[in-house]
Amino acid sequence: RFVPKRMVPFSFPLSKCALWDPVPMGDVIGAHITYYRNPRISLVEKTLRLAYRHAKQNEKKSFSCFLLGTLAADEDGEGITLTIDRFDPGREV
Numbered sequence: 001r002f003v004p005k006r007m008v009p010f011s012f013p014l015s016k017c018a019l020w021d022p023v024p025m026g027d028v029i030g031a032h033i034t035y036y037r038n039p040r041i042s043l044v045e046k047t048l049r050l051a052y053r054h055a056k057q058n059e060k061k062s063f064s065c066f067l068l069g070t071l072a073a074d075e076d077g078e079g080i081t082l083t084i085d086r087f088d089p090g091r092e093v
Contacts, residue, residue: 038079050087065089 051065069084 037073040079040081042081042083044083044085047085047087054087054089
């Protein structure tokens with residue numbers, strides 16, 4: 001299977017005792033969220049308006065912020081829904 005170059009293997013921090021053998025076994029598989037499911041994004045209008053107002057009031061051309069939400073599998077198991085319902089402007093530092 002094709003694995004894009006931007007994907008990196010999982011890595012875990014070193015520990016004194018291992019719960020499993022870290023030697024890779026089997027074929028490489030893609031673990032991207034859209035590999036097996038159909039994604040859908042739901043954005044609350046209030047959150048979008050708040051982010052837009054913050055962007056207009058900001059003097060810089062670009063700024064960083066956070067959009068927070070929840071990720072849930074659909075009832076039929078065929079898709080996932082990302083519901084974005086909070087806006088956090090973050091800190092300037």
